[in-house]
Amino acid sequence: MSKLDATDIQGFALRGYTFPLARFLFVRISDTKKGQAFVAELVSRLTTGEKWDEKHKPRTTVNVALTYPGLVALGLPQASLQGFPVEFVQGMKARGGILCDVGKNAPQHWDGVWQEGPVHVWLGIYAESSEELEQKCAELTALAERTGGAAIVGKQDAAALVIDGKPSRKEHFGYTDGFGNPDYLGVDRDTQPGQGKLAPDGKSWLPLATGELLLGYADEAGELPVAPVPHLLANNGTFMVYRKLHQNVATFRAYMKEKGKLYPGGEEKLKAKFVGRWRDGTPLELSPDHGDAAIVADNNRNVNFTYGGDADGARCPLSAHIRRANPRDAFGFHGGLTNRRRITRRGLTYGPYTPDGEPGDDKAEHGVIFMALNASIFRQFEFVQQQWIEYGNDARQGNDRDALLGNHEGKGKFVVPGTDDAANPPFICGGLPSFVELRGGDYFFIPSITALKMIGVGAVDPR
Amino acid sequence: MAEKQGVMSNINGKQYAMNAISPMKPWKTWILRAFFFFLGHFPSAGRDLVNLSFIHFARWVIVRRNQFPRLSEHQPPDNLRYDYLLFFSNFNGTWNQYIDAFSAVLSRGLDAIWCWSEKFPGAAPVTPFKEYIAQGQFETDYYYTAYPHATTNDVKAAHRVTAALEALAQQRGKTAAEFEKAYRQFLVSVQGDLGATGEAPVGT
């Protein structure tokens, strides 16, 4: 398998950008020809997947993604449109039953731009400084105005959380994030052991099939993922799930404080049990009793572990978030049941960090912009969301949901397995509130550079 | 959630009722019978099926071409060339999840059963396999389950909890300290089996 042509793949699909600031612009197309012209002009401004070294890192990046209504607005022929997967065509709002986007997560609570809809285009701009961010956004806005036919209908700022004056990798509950993105065959990036799939020896790791991320390549089942015609439209593209996740910081802090008093391991350990990592990022599997900065700093260790030796969940609970989202070998069969359920995350926080010690405010505008990339939204993201986050049968936890992310609404529980030592008994956290609420989002297609050029000149030919 | 009457559905609570049929040349039927005989007498060969743990009850029924019940002269006699393999499954999870899992980790076992059926493409890769099943699957008109709120994992967990509780109940007359120790051990033995039961996720 030769290396991928990184110049044809958008950078956002291949790399997790490490920039302190970002802005996402949501665009609506009102005229097909003019919208195409906008896309055509965008292409030369896009960041591709070419790897850069520190000396040549750009100051800003620009990438683009399109919803199904966006593809329709851009005049794609019917035969091409019909080849897109059903869930993408329907869009995220219509899939609410499957995703459990009900109650507080239902569309009536979403930001206006997602309720009014439709959003056609997502523009992702990352930058090193706010001046450069503003400048780039102004440039793109001017481009939209000049070509006519494309209007900015909404925006979302995001930024690495600044804690004690420095940008950090933490999110609003204080957990260090950004571990565990998958490793794919042919993608040229810094890989770490533990990111791919388990090798037959049960200890080492192999990259996942390229087709788990990108269209046009074989996936883990040895097939090409569902993709529209022609090949050039689909190849080197991927799908993005964009979800704005509000975080109830006050509820989280109060709940953990209360339960932390009752849990013999204490508040920090309880927080670690919810996720499967200590808040500093140390995996519980590797260090069940305390965080360990040396492990966190060691890329050969910080995602390199399995659950086979912890079948009872005494170290990492069966219901912990990372164990649910990526069960690795926990279901047996050398991980064969989990290899086709991986997603690549590109999230970034929004809103300012609430300093430690403060109670926090659930009404404040803060949370995580969750962006997941996968070749099949249905088979990957939607499956994990429906079966492993909002339900627990595969983890043998019945109807119990992911403690941190689940749509609990005051009911529901989290079981922390323990031992028969009186200092470490099993512990049940009941009456779980919803710590995270959905405020909108949609399903997007991230086309290749070639595909965008074709779209830009209206040259998509489905045969 | 009240059970909807008049809804022809393969799904009832957390169970899915799949029915599938495939034709087999009569000389191949004997090989399949031999394979099932082997499976029945060497249960370890079915270990992977047990470990997948999302089937409550499943059966294969070979109906030989002259075995379709004929009860009276009114019924015209059949003149079939093929034997038929009927498959009935009561499983947990969605249709896609079920077939994905089997194709991913049990494809050789499935091949051993279905390769004798006409035009079977193999259990892997998964898409042609799904197409084959879809073609041979027919809808359930009426489906009953005594425990729609429980998967087979839930059922097994419940039995383990019940057994552990019965053992603990024997200790309730001991001293408080002795009981507390027994209770702690009880907690550890059931801690993995306490998932709630209830509604199933929306079918996809």
Added chain:
Amino acid sequence: MANQSGSVYGLTILSPIARSAHGSESHSLAIRQCLEKLPRGADSPFAKVSSTHMARLVVMDDVVYFGRPSREEHLRSKYLIFESNFDGDLDPYLRRLAVEVPQEVHAVWRHCEGYPGVENVDAFIRYMKRCQVETTFFFADVNDKTVQQTLQALQTQSAVTAFIEKNQGKPAEELQRAFVKFIDSLQSAPPPVPGIVQGRELADE
């Protein structure tokens, strides 16, 4: 015995559907309509014949043709398939169907060829056995627990979970007292009803 696994019986019955003047179309249509109206949940006839774990009724119109080089062929009759997974032996189960839910059985099977009615239970049992096809291979994940034991266990599991959470961190004497009360309350709880979703979340307690 291929039809059995442990204490569970896997019954497969293929009842030919009666032909009428226009072929068997109107009878199979009638069966389908009847099945649409058949009560579900706790009122299902299979909830009443309470040894039934899972059961289904399926109208099979025909065999399936998968394409060349196979030859196309068709069944001359349609069949009502009855697939049931129940506790115990066959004869007592068929007897229960005839005796405990005769109206429902009659409503469905009266459209089938050779059906003798339910009043003569022995004749009914003979008829059903004539339509029985041997299960070649039967898999039952749990094959040693009755329906009642299973429903009871699920109820117990729910109650135990609630008890554990409620009594976390209690001192030894209090815990023991609470446990004794709990065991008593379990024993006097009404038996669970088959066929419906049960299981209450902790916070409902």
